[in-house]
Amino acid sequence: MRRALYVWFVAIAMAPPPGVSLLADVRSAVAADEPSSTEVTESFSPLGHSPSRMDAIRISSNGRDFVYAGSGRRFVVWGFNYDHDREGRLIEDYWREDWDRVCEDFREMKALGANTVRIHLQVARFLRLPTEIDADAIAQLKRLLVLAEETGLYLDITGLGCYHKHDVPPWYDRLDEGDRWAAQARFWEGVARACRDSPAVFCYDLMNEPVLPGEFGGKNFVQRLTLDLKGRSREEVAATWVEWMASTIRRHDRQHLITVGIIPWATVFPGAKPIFYSPRVAPQLDFASVHLYPERGNVDGALLALAVYDVGKPLVVEEMFPLQCQLDELDRFVEGSRSIADGWIGFYWGETISELSRTGGDLRAALMRSWLDYFHRKSVTVTAQP
Numbered sequence: 001m002r003r004a005l006y007v008w009f010v011a012i013a014m015a016p017p018p019g020v021s022l023l024a025d026v027r028s029a030v031a032a033d034e035p036s037s038t039e040v041t042e043s044f045s046p047l048g049h050s051p052s053r054m055d056a057i058r059i060s061s062n063g064r065d066f067v068y069a070g071s072g073r074r075f076v077v078w079g080f081n082y083d084h085d086r087e088g089r090l091i092e093d094y095w096r097e098d099w100d101r102v103c104e105d106f107r108e109m110k111a112l113g114a115n116t117v118r119i120h121l122q123v124a125r126f127l128r129l130p131t132e133i134d135a136d137a138i139a140q141l142k143r144l145l146v147l148a149e150e151t152g153l154y155l156d157i158t159g160l161g162c163y164h165k166h167d168v169p170p171w172y173d174r175l176d177e178g179d180r181w182a183a184q185a186r187f188w189e190g191v192a193r194a195c196r197d198s199p200a201v202f203c204y205d206l207m208n209e210p211v212l213p214g215e216f217g218g219k220n221f222v223q224r225l226t227l228d229l230k231g232r233s234r235e236e237v238a239a240t241w242v243e244w245m246a247s248t249i250r251r252h253d254r255q256h257l258i259t260v261g262i263i264p265w266a267t268v269f270p271g272a273k274p275i276f277y278s279p280r281v282a283p284q285l286d287f288a289s290v291h292l293y294p295e296r297g298n299v300d301g302a303l304l305a306l307a308v309y310d311v312g313k314p315l316v317v318e319e320m321f322p323l324q325c326q327l328d329e330l331d332r333f334v335e336g337s338r339s340i341a342d343g344w345i346g347f348y349w350g351e352t353i354s355e356l357s358r359t360g361g362d363l364r365a366a367l368m369r370s371w372l373d374y375f376h377r378k379s380v381t382v383t384a385q386p
Contacts, residue, residue: 054149054199056255059286059314066287066314066342077202077316077343078382079116079156080109080375085350090163092125095140102144105350106151112353112372113379116202117148118156118318118345123187124167126159130175130183133190141191145198154202156318156345158261159191160184161208162223177226181241185248196253203257205289205318206245210238210260210276239281246284257286261318264290266305277311287342291319294333296326303336316343327374334378344382346375 055068057075066075082105084090095102109117126137148155162168175183188204195201210225225241246258265272275281277288288309294302309315317337322330334344351365353372359365 054152054154056199057154057202057257058255059257063313075115076383077116077154077156077345078379079114079118079153079343079345080112080348081118081120081319081345082109082348083118083120090122090161091119092122092137092140095144099143101350103147105348106147106153108352109348110151110153112348112376113383114153114348114375115383116154116156116343116345118158118205119144120161120163120208121157121159121191122161122163122167123159123172123184124162124169126187126190127169127172127183130171130179131186133186138190138194141194145195145200148200149198153200155200156202156205157191157195158205158208159187160206160223177228181225181244185244188245188248189252192249192252195256201256203259203286204249204253206242206258206260208261209263209291210241234275235278235280238275238278239284242276242281242284259285259287259289259316259318261289261291264292264305264309266308267292267302270301270304272308274309274311277309277313282311282313285313287314287316289316289318292317292333293319293321293323293325294329295324296329299325299329299332299336302333306337307340310340314342315340316345317341318345319347320344321347322371322374327370331374331378334382346371348372 055070057066058069059065060067060072060074066077067073068075082091085094085101085105091102106117121141126134128134145155162172172180172183184207188206192204195204207223210223226237229237242260249256249258260276262274262276264274266274274288276285282288288311290306290309292302292306306315306317320330320333325333337344349368351368353369353376356365356369356372
């Protein structure tokens with residue numbers, strides 16, 4: 001995610017960097033101020049009507065695919081990261097006061113062809129204290145579940161976010177490893193209790209890109225699980241932490257899927273082995289989630305890196321975006337990975353294609369418009385049943 005956010009900040013404040021080749025795809029559209037060729041129409045019941053109950057998503061009997069629990073038909077993930085709005089606010093910053101906007105955004109994502117939305121929940125908004133869940137946040141999450149059911153969108157619920165340093169409570173930073181993990185488990189206990197009965201829950205993503213430290217664009221999208229290995233291997237730390245979080249969820253929700261979204265280090269170090277999807281850690285996880293942004297001229301390299309995570313479980317590209325490649329290269333990546341991948345999730349930041357088309361010579365808007373236009377057109381072929 002830290003790299004995908006780069007699009008947002010570069011487009012607003014900086015000149016286009018080398019390698020961000022999608023910019024070449026949209027310059028002509030900016031100059032001509034051409035409207036998008038895509039007409040998006042809503043095809044679902046209006047909010048306030050009683051929708052038909054969603055069919056929960058499960059793992060197939062062979063362990064390789066997602067299926068609808070009722071029909072047994074294959075389910076392919078095609079969706080958006082809904083990590084912030086057009087002003088850069090995280091969802092908990094506005095989902096009460098600006099609830100109508102959230103509803104509009106969900107309607108638009110559905111109309112664009114999405115079947116899944118990945119939301120990012122922050123520790124500071126769900127934990128008042130290490131052992132105290134924020135009841136108001138849980139109530140709002142339940143409200144979001146109802147909205148997801150009404151719009152027919154499945155939720156990838158990513159938790160334990162600390163994306164804004166200034167929001168992280170001091171008590172959380174002071175916790176040692178054991179107490180910190182206990183607080184994280186308390187977070188997941190509250191979320192699992194709230195979500196266990198909703199068919200709109202696709203999965204719980206335990207943490208965005210754990211283990212590795214870093215900051216990007218003023219947001220911290222990755223966290224260390226520990227500051228000291230204390231003689232343990234990284235696999236041992238990962239296995240212990242995943243087992244603690246997963247077992248906490250399973251005490252309250254035995255149905256919905258569990259994953260961890262990770263950075264595929266094989267893109268940097270060819271042959272690098274996955275830690276969270278190694279034989280020691282993977283048994284606690286239902287499917288593999290990878291965050292992968294293909295680079296210009298190296299689609300084959302991205303496909304090779306993705307193949308490292310083909311470990312006998314369903315595989316989802318949980319983050320992708322034409323950040324460092326052209327749209328046709330991103331499409332080659334999607335097509336080239338269809339034999340092993342079971343889904344792809346891009347980004348949506350609260351602006352419709354029609355709104356983006358009215359911004360004149362705004363390069364950022366043209367970039368996003370081209371991406372959303374592609375997403376909408378591609379949705380038909382990606383989610384079509386064989």
